[in-house]
Amino acid sequence: MPLLDVRDLRVEFPTRHGVLTALHDVSFSVDKGERLGIVGESGAGKSVAAFAILNLLSRPGRITGGRILFEDRDLATLSRADMRAIRGDRISMIFQDPMMTLNPVLTIGTQMVETLKAHRDISDAEARRIAIQRLGEVKIPSPEKRMASYPHELSGGMRQRVVIAIALLTEPALIIADEPTTALDVTIQAEIMSLMLDLCRTHGVGLILITHDLAVVSQVTQRVVVLYAGRVVESGQTARVVQNPVHPYTRGLLSALPGEGEPGARLNQIRGSMPPLTAIPPGCAFHPRCDYAEERCRVGVPPLDVIEDHNVRCTRARELIRGVAA
Amino acid sequence: MAFVAFLIKRLLQAVLVMFVISLIGFSIQDNLGDPLRELVGQSVSEAQREAMRDELGLNDPFLVQYGRFLGKAVQGDLGRSYFFKRPVLDVIGDKFPATADLVLGATLIIVLVSVPLGCWCAIRPRHWLSRIAMGASIIGISIPVFLTAIFLIYLFSVNLGWLASFGRGEHLVEIAPGWTTGFLTLDGLSHLILPSIALSSIMMPLFIRLIRSEMMEILEQDYIKFAWAKGLAARRVWFLHAFKNTLLPVITVGGVQIGTMLAYTILTESVFQWPGLGFMFIEAVTRVDTPLIIGYIIVVGLIFVVTNTVVDLIYTMVNPTVRLMGAAR
Amino acid sequence: MSRLSAVLGSDFVYRFRRDPIAIVAFAVTAAFMLAALLAPVLSPMNPHDPAQLDIMNSEIPPVWQSGGDPAFLLGTDDQGRDMLSAILYGLRISITIGIFAVMVQMALGIVIGLMSGYLGGKVDAFFMRLADIQLAMSTLMLAIVALAVFKAAFGAELFSDMAIIMLVLVIGIAEWPQYARTIRASVLAERKKEYVDAARVIGLSAPTIMRRHILPNTLSPLLVISTVQVANAIISEAALSFLGLGMPVTMPSLGSLISAGFAYIFSGSWWITTIPSIVLIVLILSINLLGDWLRDVLNPRLYKG
Numbered sequence: 001m002p003l004l005d006v007r008d009l010r011v012e013f014p015t016r017h018g019v020l021t022a023l024h025d026v027s028f029s030v031d032k033g034e035r036l037g038i039v040g041e042s043g044a045g046k047s048v049a050a051f052a053i054l055n056l057l058s059r060p061g062r063i064t065g066g067r068i069l070f071e072d073r074d075l076a077t078l079s080r081a082d083m084r085a086i087r088g089d090r091i092s093m094i095f096q097d098p099m100m101t102l103n104p105v106l107t108i109g110t111q112m113v114e115t116l117k118a119h120r121d122i123s124d125a126e127a128r129r130i131a132i133q134r135l136g137e138v139k140i141p142s143p144e145k146r147m148a149s150y151p152h153e154l155s156g157g158m159r160q161r162v163v164i165a166i167a168l169l170t171e172p173a174l175i176i177a178d179e180p181t182t183a184l185d186v187t188i189q190a191e192i193m194s195l196m197l198d199l200c201r202t203h204g205v206g207l208i209l210i211t212h213d214l215a216v217v218s219q220v221t222q223r224v225v226v227l228y229a230g231r232v233v234e235s236g237q238t239a240r241v242v243q244n245p246v247h248p249y250t251r252g253l254l255s256a257l258p259g260e261g262e263p264g265a266r267l268n269q270i271r272g273s274m275p276p277l278t279a280i281p282p283g284c285a286f287h288p289r290c291d292y293a294e295e296r297c298r299v300g301v302p303p304l305d306v307i308e309d310h311n312v313r314c315t316r317a318r319e320l321i322r323g324v325a326a
Numbered sequence: 327m328a329f330v331a332f333l334i335k336r337l338l339q340a341v342l343v344m345f346v347i348s349l350i351g352f353s354i355q356d357n358l359g360d361p362l363r364e365l366v367g368q369s370v371s372e373a374q375r376e377a378m379r380d381e382l383g384l385n386d387p388f389l390v391q392y393g394r395f396l397g398k399a400v401q402g403d404l405g406r407s408y409f410f411k412r413p414v415l416d417v418i419g420d421k422f423p424a425t426a427d428l429v430l431g432a433t434l435i436i437v438l439v440s441v442p443l444g445c446w447c448a449i450r451p452r453h454w455l456s457r458i459a460m461g462a463s464i465i466g467i468s469i470p471v472f473l474t475a476i477f478l479i480y481l482f483s484v485n486l487g488w489l490a491s492f493g494r495g496e497h498l499v500e501i502a503p504g505w506t507t508g509f510l511t512l513d514g515l516s517h518l519i520l521p522s523i524a525l526s527s528i529m530m531p532l533f534i535r536l537i538r539s540e541m542m543e544i545l546e547q548d549y550i551k552f553a554w555a556k557g558l559a560a561r562r563v564w565f566l567h568a569f570k571n572t573l574l575p576v577i578t579v580g581g582v583q584i585g586t587m588l589a590y591t592i593l594t595e596s597v598f599q600w601p602g603l604g605f606m607f608i609e610a611v612t613r614v615d616t617p618l619i620i621g622y623i624i625v626v627g628l629i630f631v632v633t634n635t636v637v638d639l640i641y642t643m644v645n646p647t648v649r650l651m652g653a654a655r
Numbered sequence: 656m657s658r659l660s661a662v663l664g665s666d667f668v669y670r671f672r673r674d675p676i677a678i679v680a681f682a683v684t685a686a687f688m689l690a691a692l693l694a695p696v697l698s699p700m701n702p703h704d705p706a707q708l709d710i711m712n713s714e715i716p717p718v719w720q721s722g723g724d725p726a727f728l729l730g731t732d733d734q735g736r737d738m739l740s741a742i743l744y745g746l747r748i749s750i751t752i753g754i755f756a757v758m759v760q761m762a763l764g765i766v767i768g769l770m771s772g773y774l775g776g777k778v779d780a781f782f783m784r785l786a787d788i789q790l791a792m793s794t795l796m797l798a799i800v801a802l803a804v805f806k807a808a809f810g811a812e813l814f815s816d817m818a819i820i821m822l823v824l825v826i827g828i829a830e831w832p833q834y835a836r837t838i839r840a841s842v843l844a845e846r847k848k849e850y851v852d853a854a855r856v857i858g859l860s861a862p863t864i865m866r867r868h869i870l871p872n873t874l875s876p877l878l879v880i881s882t883v884q885v886a887n888a889i890i891s892e893a894a895l896s897f898l899g900l901g902m903p904v905t906m907p908s909l910g911s912l913i914s915a916g917f918a919y920i921f922s923g924s925w926w927i928t929t930i931p932s933i934v935l936i937v938l939i940l941s942i943n944l945l946g947d948w949l950r951d952v953l954n955p956r957l958y959k960g
Contacts, residue, residue: 054553058546087556095555100548105570105646150646167558295521343788344807354804464947468940470890472897473932480920559795582791589796593894597917608898611803623800627792634791 002029003054003071003173003206010065011045011052012232013277022048024301025066026232028225030174035200035207037217037238039253040227041274046210049227050176053208054091060145062098071173089119091138092167094196098159098184102151108135109147115169134165157188164196174206180308182211193220214253215242218242226250229274229285231301236310245314246320248290284315290318327469336638340631347627351620352395404624405617409610414621418603423489423505424494425591425602431522432587436529445572446538448545449564451538460538464533469473471590475524475597482520490517492599521598528590529583536579541572574645581637585630670952680944687938691747698740703906714924730926732912733919742931746938748908751805752822753889757881759827760888764834769869772842773837779839786832794829795891801825802900813905822901826888833880841873875953882946886939893935909935 013025023045028035038046052058053068053074068075071090075083087093095101103111112131113124120127125252128147134141138161138277160180167175180196181189197220202209209221215226218238225235226249234247245251272289275281284302287293294316302315312318376385386394398404400507404414447456469477483491493519497504508514544550545568555569592604599605603622656746663721671677690697700707716722717730717738771779789797802825806814814821895901897917902908904915909931916928 051551054555056551058551084557084559086557087555093549093552093555095552097548103549103553103567103571105574105644106567114558114562118556118558118562152646163552183367354808464943465940468886468890468943469936470893470897470910472894473936474912476917476928476932477919480925484921566783582793585791585793585796587793589793589799592796592799593898596898607803611807612899614807616807619803626796630792 002069003032003034004208005029005069006023006049006053006066007069008066009049009052009063009068009076011048011057011061012064015059015060017278022061022230022277023052024231026225026227026230027066028223028232028235030206030208030223032173033204033206033224034202035197035209035221036222037039037212038208038227039214039224040219041212043149043229043274043276044214044227046176046227048230048309050093050208053089053176054093055255056087066266085119088115088172089170090172091103091174091176092170094160094163094167094175094180096179097181098156098163101163102153102159105149108149108151108154112147112162112169115166115214117192119170130169131165134168135162136164137168137199138162140165152304156184157192160184160192161195164192164199168199168203171203172205174208174211175200176208178210179212181216214242214250215257226253229280230277231285231313232304232311233286233313234311240309241307244308246307246310247286247314248292248320249286252289259280263325283315332642333639336635337578341634343631344628347631348396348399349392351627352392354623355395355616355620397623404621406461407610407618407621409613409614409615409618414617417606417618418561418621418625419504421601421603421606424600425506425588425595425604427494427508427518428521428525428591428600429587431518432529434526435522435526436533440533440537441529444534445541445564445569446532447538448541448568449574451542459534463534466527466531469527470593471524471528472593472597474527475594477522478520478524479597484607488516489520491520493517494601521594521600524597525590525594526589529587532583533576533580537572540575541568544568544571547571548623552579573639577637577641577644581634581641584633584637588626588629667952671886671948674948677948680941680948682683682699683937683941684945686936687746688750689762690743691750694743694747698737698743699739700740702736702744705905714919714927716924717926717930720926729930730917730924730925733924738926738930742909742934744935745848745907745931748819748902748906749889749892749910749935749938752765752826752892752908753885755823756826756830756888756892757884759823760884761834761877761881763828763831764871765838767831768838769834769842772836772839773859773869777802782835783839786835789829790832793882794826795894797829798825798891798895799898799900801829802895806900815905818902818906822892822895826891826895829891830884830887833884834877836875837880841876842869845869879946879950879953882942886942886946889935889940889942909938954959 006029006274008025008026009027010025011021013020013022013064022072026045026049028036030264038049040046048057048061051061052063053070053075055063055078057063063076066076070086073082075086075139078086102108109128109131113127113131115199118132119125122166132143132147135146140146140158140161146154151162154162164180166238167177177196181192184192193216196207198204207221209217211217214224221238223236224238224241226233226247227242228249234241234245234250241250242254245254249270254267257303270289275285275288282297283298283300284293287297290297297315304313305313307317308321334356402415406412407414407417410417415631443459445537446453447459450456452644479491482489494506494508495511495513497511497513498508499510499514500506508518550563550568553563558567588604592607594600595602595604603626607622609615610622671681695701713731713733713735715724715735720730726744729739729742732741767782771782802821805821810818816874828830889909892901892908893913896908896910899914902911904911907915912931913928913935916924916926916931919927922927
């Protein structure tokens with residue numbers, strides 16, 4: 001019984017140009033204490049998936065199909081009050097840009113204490129004690145003083161530590177981290193990532209790490225889901241997918257990483273860019289950018305098949321494994 | 327320390343603006359009307375007039391005269407009203423409480439209506455009440471304040487006879503020496519209601535729209551999404567997280583609008599014959615009561631400068647990001 | 656220029672035709688403009704000519720009321736002036752003042768805004784501080800004080816003769832900061848873009864760059880502001896006239912008609928003030944609705960606050 005089991009999740013945005021489907025029957029699951037990576041370029045639907053889990057899709061987005069089972073309850077059909085009780089208590093979220101995540105006119109202390117008090121029936125003093133303890137855990141110097149600080153008095157790295165501390169306040173079962181280090185200086189990205197990893201391990205928290213960076217995913221997560229244009233194109237154990245990628249998109253993402261291939265060789269880029277939701281090509285959505293695309297790739301969306309040791313959505317998957325395709 | 331520096335800078339600026347206003351006021355006085363006309367009749371010979379001019383210092387260089395004017399003004403001497411035959415500041419002091427009542431009444435109405443309504447329109451933009459409020463606000467913007475006033479008089483005084491149409495009423499309460507208010511008696515309130523509504527009508531649509539658009543923008547911010555993700559109650563997200571951020575731009579614009587409101591008191595007071603500063607000013611213009619006109623300009627200028635400075639200071643105190651940087655926006 | 660005409664060609668017209676409020680607002684505004692333009696042709700009499708007034712005809716109610724006279728469709732005022740003619744001519748004066756005042760604002764605002772945005776530094780700081788102070792003082796207040804002082808200085812007679820020019824100048828000068836700030840914001844935004852750098856590298860002079868590259872990009876904010884500002888200028892004119900600081904009764908605008916009729920509201924001659932009021936409100940409402948619609952459709956960068 002997984003902690004979180006997302007089945008056939010469909011998210012749609014009704015707009016003037018018709019109904020846009022941001023997620024097509026996406027499925028994935030996270031076990032207790034397990035770390036899952038969701039990978040894709042911007043616009044693939046990674047963040048939509050994250051917000052859909054917490055029922056925080058911005059208008060006019062809405063869940064139109066599937067189930068989100070979390071601790072035996074379907075989050076997609078939960079009442080507003082029940083959903084609120086889960087948000088920030090059982091499931092926390094870490095946003096991309098720490099500069100924008102904390103409210104500029106409220107102190108760090110206020111923003112921490114209110115989270116605890118929204119979910120626990122405790123005194124202010126007790127809430128403060130826990131908050132200060134968490135600030136210490138994320139290695140913020142003189143945490144007591146920081147409680148009275150406003151966000152703008154802290155650096156980006158420090159702010160993301162505060163956000164992590166807030167996410168951990170209530171000892172949640174699951175943390176969803178949406179590109180938690182992208183907005184930070186390269187020098188502190190690794191530091192924040194390893195801090196998060198440590199804390200998830202020590203507290204036994206499940207993690208959904210949303211990122212475009214397969215290298216980070218391979219270091220941090222146990223399982224991975226690759227999204228393209230709102231569909232899962234490849235998923236499975238992280239080690240297997242990274243060592244033995246099948247889908248041309250996953251292969252492209254991997255070969256675009258520095259350190260792959262010959263030293264000094266040019267980094268491979270996937271040509272073109274992700275189509276906008278308004279212009280998803282028919283057939284396999286990736287075919288216009290795919291080096292292996294054939295005529296049959298243009299008609300009919302290929303199914304998500306179990307190929308060898310993981311799931312792949314590609315018409316030519318078996319040929320690609322055998323190395324037949326050119 | 328940075329805050330003190332900001333305070334000093336802001337005060338210096340205020341003094342500079344007051345200096346310019348007084349200079350304008352003085353040049354008006356210098357060019358408008360002949361003070362001798364008030365002091366002596368037509369029967370005085372030209373030689374005598376010239377002697378009196380010398381004596382009064384009217385032949386001194388402009389700067390000397392201005393210095394004298396400024397010196398007196400600082401001591402509270404703005405000359406004597408031709409019409410009232412009394413010191414200008416005394417006349418203004420008499421009229422001030424009436425205008426203060428009116429502005430306070432209108433401000434109360436604006437704050438009590440526009441804040442909840444503006445927030446509601448931002449939170450529930452598709453609700454029928456929001457649609458009505460937005461539609462009404464554009465109609466409100468399109469009706470000049472004096473027409474609103476006339477309409478209110480026509481409906482509530484002439485037709486229904488519920489409320490008084492002019493003046494402050496008989497029964498006022500003196501809350502300080504020379505300072506009366508109509509807020510504390512039924513009679514006073516019945517006179518205050520229509521002018522206050524009329525005056526508030528011009529600002530109301532503006533504030534509803536401003537609060538709505540600012541709050542809508544803020545509700546889209548990441549920190550609001552984060553607040554939802556923390557599982558906070560809707561009330562806390564809207565009225566603490568979003569509203570406190572909405573307040574900053576509203577304070578800035580609100581500060582500017584205090585000036586506009588004073589301008590509209592002139593119109594409102596004229597329609598309701600409200601014995602305040604605005605009505606006094608229009609009458610002074612008709613009577614060419616130059617000292618009173620200048621006195622009004624200087625006092626109103628002072629009110630502008632003081633309120634704007636106070637608003638700026640409040641802004642820096644409410645906004646933590648400004649406070650630390652210390653400098654102006 | 657191409658951007659605006661592209662908009663005019665497609666989405667703009669499409670959205671206009673689908674929005675009944677926009678169509679009605681446009682039709683009403685256009686009808687009023689036309690009526691103002693053709694006032695001398697449409698009016699039964701010339702309300703500015705005292706010789707055509709007959710005191711015997713005073714305070715005749717509108718034609719649909721008992722005692723109405725078909726010769727005076729909307730009744731007459733206390734001096735026997737035909738209200739329909741007075742309103743048509745009043746509309747003409749109000750709209751003229753509104754449009755010319757906005758042209759003054761725009762001219763001042765564009766020059767100051769371009770200078771401020773392009774030159775930056777002390778010039779910019781000076782003008783923007785001036786704009787702050789002027790806005791803080793309230794434009795209506797400045798207009799009232801300026802006109803009051805002129806009136807006291809020149810006397811009512813001369814003031815009446817020069818009223819139109821004074822109103823255009825005062826309302827025009829009082830409201831320049833709106834335009835200046837928007838233009839300046841546009842200039843600052845455009846300056847960051849590469850093609851302006853490129854133009855500078857090619858060696859185009861500052862005025863050429865402004866004329867060819869920056870001004871065309873400010874057209875849609877200018878259009879939106881101008882619509883709203885014409886409405887505001889007409890309101891301001893009406894308010895000033897109502898206070899006796901605008902058009903004289905002998906040559907009334909809508910505001911002075913309302914002001915003159917106000918005294919009769921208690922005696923039962925409601926039409927003298929009510930009909931011009933309705934015309935004024937409908938006119939301003941139509942222009943404002945049009946402005947709102949333009950802002951929604953063009954969605955330009957406007958200076959906030």
